[in-house]
Amino acid sequence: MKTVRVTIDPTAPATLAYGRIDPVRVDATxxxxxxxxxxxxxxxxMQDAAKFARRVRKRLGLSQLEFSERIDVPLETIRLWEQGKRAPTGAAKALLKVLDKAPEAGLAALH
Structure with a gap:
């Protein structure tokens, strides 16, 4: 990989790059x-959270009812997560991450 060094003079605005934006379009927004x-x-x-919750449950091979019982969350909450109407927050979000990365350990810790 080639390294390119660029010297920027903050006192000369003409030397500053505009970046990846279109200033005209930004001003018109x-x-x-x-x-x-x-x-x-x-x-x-919300859709990303729904896909994540559904993927974790399916990787565990559990139905929504079984999953809700295993993680001690109401079935309706699981359904709302998977429909994208609500997103898991706080401890539930952390639990889903643990179940995604280390399902056996996560399930073992729950029971």
Whole structure:
């Protein structure tokens, strides 16, 4: 890999790179556009959480009912996670991460 050294003079704005943005497009972005994109990002994050919860459960080979009983979470909560209507938070999120990385240890610790 080739290393390239670049000297930047902060006192000369012309030498500063603009980066990967289009300044005209950024300046033309309204608050409504930003709010719309934030809402879309939230929906994407919820879907990612839903896919993650479903993947962990399926990797364990458990039904939603069996999974809810094993991790002591209401069945309705599992369903809401997997439908993307709610996302696991706090301890539940940490538990899903443990079950994803070390399922045997995680399940053993629960019982």
């Amino acid at each position: 309204s608050e409504a556009d930003i709010a719309r994109q934030a809402a879309a990002d939230d929906v994407d994050a």
